[in-house]
């Protein structure tokens with residue numbers, strides 16, 4: 001299975017990605033997690049990414065695309081993967097299409113979590129307190145929602161037109177949302 005999970009910041013993508021990936025025995029690849037790991041290790045990539053992340057902006061496409069290209073070429077992703085937080089721009093959609101078609105692969109499904117915007121902002125502010133994330137102050141949280149609406153929400157339409165977008169209600173208990181996602185994927189033939 002080659003899957004994407006999308007949704008606004010705070011929709012619960014990361015939590016759900018882990019369950020879905022485990023179910024299909026594929027790696028959940030979170031660009032946000034890879035960036036954060038690089039920031040904490042103080043790598044060159046981390047230093048470059050941090051200033052964008054702290055401001056709630058997207059890391060430039062060239063940097064992000066190369067990172068994903070390298071990650072999905074790793075052996076554990078040979079039979080599939082679940083991308084969480086990528087693609088986020090139209091340029092990233094095109095780049096991912098190139099990466100997949102060069103390898104003779106295609107996306108099986110795009111899972112789009114829909115949530116209530118106010119609920120999302122509340123979740124993010126709570127998460128900031130628990131995790132101490134520098135990109136989750138209230139101003140930055142609101143800015144990230146705006147960046148998502150402007151740059152990433154239009155991607156849903158792209159995948160909808162391809163007929164591979166599954167819109168799933170992301171509100172409610174974690175286990176219930178997981179069940180909805182797995183039900184949607186039940187109907188997807190594996191390529």
Ligand code: AMP
Nearest residue numbers: 031032052053057058059064085086088
């Ligand atoms: P996340 O944990 O997915 O919310 O990502 C945290 C931050 O990492 C984002 O606010 C961006 O600054 C950066 N980031 C993660 N994924 C991407 C991406 N696909 N393109 C650009 N920036 C990204």
